[in-house]
Amino acid sequence: MDRSSLFQLIQEQLDPEHTGFIPVENFTSLVEHHELRLDPSKLEMLFALVHSNEEGQVCYRELIELMSSKRSSSFRRAIASGRRTLQRDILLDEAGLGVYKRFVRYVAYEILPCESHRRWYFHQNHLCPPPVFMAVITIIQIIVFMCYGVMLNKWVLQTYQPEFMKSPLVYHPGHRAQVWRFLSYMFMHVGLEQLGFNALLQLMIGVPLEMVHGIMRISLLYMAGVVAGSLTVSITDMRAPVVGGSGGVYALCSAHLANVVMNWAGMRCPYKLLRMILALVCMSSEVGRAVWLRFSPPLPSSGPQPSFMAHLSGAVVGISMGLLILRNYEENLQGQCSWWVIIFAFITFLLFAIFWNIFAYELLGVQIPPAP
Known part of the structure; x- marks a missing residue:
């Protein structure tokens, strides 16, 4: 029996008056005497939802949502009761x-x-759908890097080449009116070491996150980290350009690490403490390298080197917005007050950053390096 037939049978036999509720005893009897082609885990969740109802009835709408795998409050309640009723x-x-x-x-x-x-x-x-977002972003970044590497004949510290900074993808404060640069800079990288670090984390952490939480949630988190990174630089390090996808990468990594810490007892990934330490050491080293290149460049350059503030702002986005996304697996974010608070805060930051980029540079008399 398929799901549509089951829904029709439930409504006709157990809720003929269309009250919206089904007695628990009748529903249990129906499930036990009809063959259902449902995933074992979903069937157990259905029984958990049914037996946990204190009023002796099941809401027909919530039942349909749960069987349709929709993100809803019925999933949360089924999970909560399922912890007691599922097999061990x-x-x-x-x-x-x-x-x-x-x-x-x-x-x-x-x-x-x-x-x-x-x-x-x-x-x-x-x-279905496959986790293509992080894979596509990584492939584009590699292709762009290889194109510029061949064109410049340089594979490390590419930002020291004037032709590199002339790219229409790089964010430069002198070109901040070209709004696409606040996003497109994620396809450019300082050199092979930064590209390798970002690509590795995007594939090792981003792809599994996308498999579990879906392309919409992970792409939103990644892009929010990227945009927040460039806007933060335009406010806090106003003379510096930005390259690299570190804002989005740090949003993913910080959200995942924070989720692991907050659910430490329940996580069953092997060597989690060692892996946590290694991840923090690698991320801290990457930030340290970016700070060093910004303030103590190893070679003379014609202007300021890319800022490191995108790393930090990406981490803030991950801990705030990302942690909520990862903690609420298969639940509707739109129905949660905390989600709207975070969205309101992010939109407020965006509006402030837009006005800052329009008016603050002239009001503060910031000497912007000549645009390449």
Whole structure:
């Protein structure tokens, strides 16, 4: 029996008057005496939702939402009660899985802190849509870097080449009226070391996050980090250009690391403490390298070197907006007050940054380096 037939049967037999509610006893009897083609984890969640109802009835709308895998409050309640009613075996005990399913299981244990969440994701994952956003961004960044590397015949410290800074993709304060630069700078990189660091983190952390939380949420988080990075530089380091996707990368990494810390007991990824330390050391080293290049460049240059403030602002975006996105797996963000508070704060920052870029440079008399 498919889902549409089941929905029709439920409504006709158990809710003929269209009251919107179904008695728990009747629904349980229906499920037990009809063959359902549902994922095991979803079926267990349905029973958990049914048996946890204190009023002896099930809301028909919430039942449809849960079976349709929609992000809703019914999922949260089913998960909460499912922790008590689900079987105690874990995904790691399942044998005979194919390569893809083993990879999905690995991703579930890397990203999700709750066993019931992991089982839900494992059984409902169909790789549709595939995690293409982070892969496409990384491929474009590599192609752009290789093009400029061949053109300049230089693969490290490319920002010291005047032709590099003339690129229409680089954010430069002298070209801040060209608004696309506040976003397009993420495709340019200082050199091979920065590109390698960003590409590695985007693939190792960004792709699993996108597999679990979807392209819309992860692309929003990444782009918010990128935009916040360039706008923060235009406010705090007004003479400096910006290159690299570090704002978006640090938004992803800080959100994931914060989520791991806040759910430390539930995370089952191996060597999590060692990996946390290594991630923090690598991120701190990257920031330190950016600070060094900004204030103590190893070679003479014609103007200020790219700012490091995009790294820090990306981390702030990840801890604020990103942490909420990652903590609320399969729930509707639009229905949460905290989500709108963060969105309001981000929009307020955007408006302030726009007015700052329009008026502050002239009012403060900032001496901007000549635009390349």
